[in-house]
Amino acid sequence: MNITFHDIETAHERIKPFIHRTPVFTSHILNERTGGELFFKCENFQKVAAFKARGAFNTVFSLTDAEAKNGVVTHSSGNHAAAVALAARTRGIPAYIVMPENSPQIKKNAVASYGGEIIFCGNTQADRETAAAEVQTRTGATFIHPYNDVRVIAGQGTCAKELVEDTPNLDYVLAPVSGGGLLAGTAIAATYLHPSIKVIGCEPEEADDAFRSLRDGTIYPAITPPRTICDGLRTSLGTLTFPIIQERVSAIHTVSEEAIIRAMRTVWEVMKIIIEPSCAVAVAVVLEKKLEVQGKRVGVILTGGNVDLDKLPWQ
Amino acid sequence: MNITFHDIETAHERIKPFIHRTPVFTSHILNERTGGELFFKCENFQKVAAFKARGAFNTVFSLTDAEAKNGVVTHSSGNHAAAVALAARTRGIPAYIVMPENSPQIKKNAVASYGGEIIFCGNTQADRETAAAEVQTRTGATFIHPYNDVRVIAGQGTCAKELVEDTPNLDYVLAPVSGGGLLAGTAIAATYLHPSIKVIGCEPEEADDAFRSLRDGTIYPAITPPRTICDGLRTSLGTLTFPIIQERVSAIHTVSEEAIIRAMRTVWEVMKIIIEPSCAVAVAVVLEKKLEVQGKRVGVILTGGNVDLDKLPWQ
Numbered sequence: 001m002n003i004t005f006h007d008i009e010t011a012h013e014r015i016k017p018f019i020h021r022t023p024v025f026t027s028h029i030l031n032e033r034t035g036g037e038l039f040f041k042c043e044n045f046q047k048v049a050a051f052k053a054r055g056a057f058n059t060v061f062s063l064t065d066a067e068a069k070n071g072v073v074t075h076s077s078g079n080h081a082a083a084v085a086l087a088a089r090t091r092g093i094p095a096y097i098v099m100p101e102n103s104p105q106i107k108k109n110a111v112a113s114y115g116g117e118i119i120f121c122g123n124t125q126a127d128r129e130t131a132a133a134e135v136q137t138r139t140g141a142t143f144i145h146p147y148n149d150v151r152v153i154a155g156q157g158t159c160a161k162e163l164v165e166d167t168p169n170l171d172y173v174l175a176p177v178s179g180g181g182l183l184a185g186t187a188i189a190a191t192y193l194h195p196s197i198k199v200i201g202c203e204p205e206e207a208d209d210a211f212r213s214l215r216d217g218t219i220y221p222a223i224t225p226p227r228t229i230c231d232g233l234r235t236s237l238g239t240l241t242f243p244i245i246q247e248r249v250s251a252i253h254t255v256s257e258e259a260i261i262r263a264m265r266t267v268w269e270v271m272k273i274i275i276e277p278s279c280a281v282a283v284a285v286v287l288e289k290k291l292e293v294q295g296k297r298v299g300v301i302l303t304g305g306n307v308d309l310d311k312l313p314w315q
Numbered sequence: 316m317n318i319t320f321h322d323i324e325t326a327h328e329r330i331k332p333f334i335h336r337t338p339v340f341t342s343h344i345l346n347e348r349t350g351g352e353l354f355f356k357c358e359n360f361q362k363v364a365a366f367k368a369r370g371a372f373n374t375v376f377s378l379t380d381a382e383a384k385n386g387v388v389t390h391s392s393g394n395h396a397a398a399v400a401l402a403a404r405t406r407g408i409p410a411y412i413v414m415p416e417n418s419p420q421i422k423k424n425a426v427a428s429y430g431g432e433i434i435f436c437g438n439t440q441a442d443r444e445t446a447a448a449e450v451q452t453r454t455g456a457t458f459i460h461p462y463n464d465v466r467v468i469a470g471q472g473t474c475a476k477e478l479v480e481d482t483p484n485l486d487y488v489l490a491p492v493s494g495g496g497l498l499a500g501t502a503i504a505a506t507y508l509h510p511s512i513k514v515i516g517c518e519p520e521e522a523d524d525a526f527r528s529l530r531d532g533t534i535y536p537a538i539t540p541p542r543t544i545c546d547g548l549r550t551s552l553g554t555l556t557f558p559i560i561q562e563r564v565s566a567i568h569t570v571s572e573e574a575i576i577r578a579m580r581t582v583w584e585v586m587k588i589i590i591e592p593s594c595a596v597a598v599a600v601v602l603e604k605k606l607e608v609q610g611k612r613v614g615v616i617l618t619g620g621n622v623d624l625d626k627l628p629w630q
Contacts, residue, residue, distance in 0.1 A: 023338070044587045265624060272359045272589040272620035305587035309580060309629070 003150050003244065005192035008157035008185065011058040015155060018057045018090055022046050022159075024166050024299075029270045034286055036293030039170070041163040044275050044305030048082040048114065051159050051182060051303050052146075056083035058155030059144050060091050068093050070140035075121070075128035077103040078232050079304055080146040085116030096141055098131045106308050147179030148238030157185025163299050164193045172291065173299040174282040177201035177210045177252060178233040180241030182303065187248035190299075200291055201245065201252035202282040204228040204260060209236050211252040214245060229257060229313050232278030232304065253291055255284040261313045263287050267302075277313060279303040318465050318559065320507035323472035323500065330372040330470060333405055337361050337474075339481050339614075344585045349601055351608030354485070356478040359590050359620030363397040363429065366474050366497060366618050367461075371398035373470030374459050375406050383408050385455035390436070390443035392418040393547050394619055395461040400431030411456055413446045421623050462496030463553030472500025478614050479508045486611040489597040491618055492516035492525045492567060493548040495556030501616065502563035515606055516560065516567035517597040519543040519575060524551050526567040529560060544572060544628050547593030547619065568606055570599040576628045578602050582617075592628060594618040 025040045043051040060072060071094030074084045081097045088095035097116040099107065100123045111118055121131035136143055145152065159182070160173060173190045177183040180201075187199045203210050206227035209220040213236070222236040237245065255263075264280035266287060267273060275283070282300050285291050291298075340355045358366040375387060386409030389399045396412045403410035412431040414422065415438045426433055436446035451458055460467065474497070475488055488505045492498040495516075502514045518525050521542035524535040528551070537551040552560065570578075579595035581602060582588060590598070597615050600606050606613075 049587055268589055268624060272364055274583055274587040274589060309583060309627070312624070312627075314624070315630075 003153055003188060005188060007150065007154040008161055008189050011054070011151070011154040012158040012161060014061050015054060015057040015158065018047070018087070019053055020046055021162055024163060025271060025273070027271050034293050035295065036286070037297045038286065038293070039163070039167045039297070039299045040271070041159060041299060041301045042273065043159060044273060044279065044302050048079060048086055049305040050079035050083065051156060051301070052079040052083035053086065054158050055152035055155035055181060056080065056087040056144065057090070059149060059151040060084070060087035060093075062151045063142060067142050070142070071095060072144050073098065073132055073135045073139070073141040074144045074146065075099065075132045076146055077107045079306060081107070081116065082110045082114050084144055085111050085114035089115040094139070094141065096135045096139060098128055098135065100128070104308065110306070147181030147235070148240050150240065153181050153185045153241065153244070155185070156182040157189040159301060160186035160189040161193065163301065164190050164197070167297070167299055169297055170194060170197050170299045171296040172198050172200055172293065173301070174200045174202055174285060174291070175301040176233055176278055176281045176303055177203050177245070178278075179235045180210065180237045180245055182301070183249060184241040184244035186301065187244060191248050198250040199248060200285065201249050202285045203252055203254050204230050204233055204281055205254040205256050207233050208254045210245075211254050213237050213242065214249070214252050217246070230260065230278040230281055232276070233281065253285045255281060255288055255290060259284040259288045265314055274305045274307060275302050276304050276307045279305070318468055318503060320503060322465065322469040323476055323504050326369075326373040326466070326469040327473040327476060329376050330369060330473065333362070333372045333402070334368055335361055336477055339478060340586060340588070342586050349604075349608050350610065351601070352612045353601065353608070354478070354482045354612070354614045355586070356474060356614060356616045357588065358474060359588060359594065359617050363394060363401055364620040365394035365398065366471060366616070367394040367398035368401065369473050370467035370470035370496060371395065371402040371459065372405070374464060374466040375399070375402035375408070377466045378457060382457050385457070386410060387459050388413065388447055388450045388454070388456040389459045389461065390414065390447045391461050392422045394621060396422070396431065397425045397429050399459055400426050400429035404430035409454070409456065411450045411454060413443055413450065415443070419623065425621070462494030462550070463555050465555065467496050468500045468556065468559070470500070471497040472504040474616060475501035475504040476508065478616065479505050479512070482612070482614055484612055485509060485512055485614045487513050487515055487606065487608065488614040488616070489515045489517055489600060489606070490616040491548055491593055491596045492518050492560070494550045495525065495552045495560055497616070497618065498564060499556040499559035502559060506563050513565040514563060515600070516564050517600045518567055518569050519545050519548055519596055520569040520571050522548050523569045526569050528552050528557065529564070529567050532561070545575065545593040545596055547591070548596065568600045570596060570603055570605060574599040574603045580629055589620045589622060590617050591619050591622045594620070
């Protein structure tokens with residue numbers, strides 16, 4: 001299914017009443033350190049503190065009344081779950097969130113605080129899919145995939161649309177990659193608005209399936225059990241996101257766990273904003289000079305700020 | 316010595332090339348929780364991550380070339396020290412910073428990173444003053460008091476000037492109080508620009524000398540040894556700041572250590588920005604309903620974001 005910039009424009013008009021046009025921050029200290037001009041798109045200040053609000057609101061508000069009336073369902077223990085719950089509550093429909101029983105309490109609390117109904121399941125991918133299918137059958141709810149959905153990809157693309165509109169003449173835009181919804185949406189929006197821009201995916205070395213998938217031209221599964229602390233970057237590319245990334249993304253760079261933690265802490269210390277590990281991966285690519293940014297204008301999407309403050313990764 | 320709004324305007328013109336006009340953040344969640352409309356002036360995003368940059372730049376750039384050429388000296392281990400060091404480096408003059416040998420390494424590093432020359436001293440107030448006087452005699456440097464100085468008070472007042480200019484019709488403005496430089500400057504700027512505004516000082520219960528001073532009409536000394544975690548709120552009011560506060564501040568409210576830590580964590584979790592304990596005291600006054608803000612428009616000065624990320628107060 002083809003996704004165009006027009007889909008992203010339509011998504012943007014649809015979700016504008018509900019999301020923040022997040023600010024773009026700069027840092028003299030990080031510019032000095034890297035030699036580039038860095039522009040940080042602060043989705044940690046987005047609703048639910050993550051870009052996932054964009055795709056979730058676009059999908060939930062794309063549904064017809066008939067589709068919407070029985071609610072929506074997803075399986076996720078992360079920011080997508082919170083985003084779907086909030087979007088559903090905003091539309092006034094139920095949200096059923098399937099998550100493993102052993103999910104961290106902080107994740108359960110987040111979903112509950114946005115009004116989502118939690119359905120517990122076992123720990124495997126199959127357990128989740130079975131539980132979600134059961135909810136669909138029982139309730140008639142519409143399933144919202146976290147990334148392999150045109151409406152989700154178009155919603156995530158609104159973030160780069162704003163960044164490129166607000167920050168002219170970027171040489172690069174960097175985004176983390178997991179399932180690829182954000183990276184695919186970013187690539188469509190950024191290359192449409194500024195054709196010479198290079199779109200860079202950023203991934204943990206310990207979860208480098210997207211890097212290998214792009215290199216070899218085939219979708220590799222995610223590494224299990226997960227080895228990275230980036231809890232938002234543990235899935236594989238989707239059948240919809242992969243071809244977009246093949247066509248429009250210049251490169252995927254990987255960074256070590258140590259580099260990710262260092263980058264996260266640097267942003268906290270220097271910029272005084274809270275970002276989560278899955279978000280720090282894109283910062284790490286720049287700070288570790290995996291991508292040379294000397295003299296370049298570089299957009300970095302800060303994807304989210306949901307961190308358990310009792311368990312910081314440098315402690 | 317009389318300080319007027321004109322002094323603050325002059326200070327603002329003088330320091331504008333060097334400081335950030337920091338953003339004013341809002342939070343739907345905290346508005347819902349308090350019933351008020353809260354406007355957070357983010358001085359944690361200021362140079363040196365603290366409002367202290369304003370007073371330091373104003374003072375350093377107020378000096379004649381003859382006064383400036385031998386540099387500046389202060390005794391402080393906190394944000395004022397870093398601010399004086401940066402302002403001096405920006406003007407191209409030496410900064411001598413007197414601090415106790417047992418100051419945390421993170422504070423020494425901060426001053427050094429801004430180019431300040433550290434002179435170690437003993438732990439008492441007398442030790443600091445003696446050491447600073449020796450530096451003055453030896454180098455001819457100009458002493459910059461952290462708060463009891465017209466130029467410092469005028470500089471700190473530029474923060475509330477920006478806030479009131481950017482946020483019309485505030486009912487209240489809240490700022491922490493220690494030596495009173497920020498609170499006095501805030502009171503002059505805010506009541507000049509918006510005469511019906513009420514200016515509120517915020518103080519830890521465990522360091523409530525300003526509260527008692529205002530109540531009894533006399534300056535009480537700071538509580539020693541300090542009992543509060545707010546390392547920026549451990550000094551007493553000054554002879555210049557006290558009469559301004561008496562004349563223009565409506566009330567000083569105090570909050571417990573637990574409330575301060577809770578407020579700090581809430582801002583981190585909800586707003587995804589990093590604030591230090593001394594800053595959280597003003598947030599705590601609102602969240603604990605020490606000041607009832609239902610239906611009111613409330614400006615809160617977030618004074619700084621310098622925190623040792625290895626020693627968080629909730630751990």
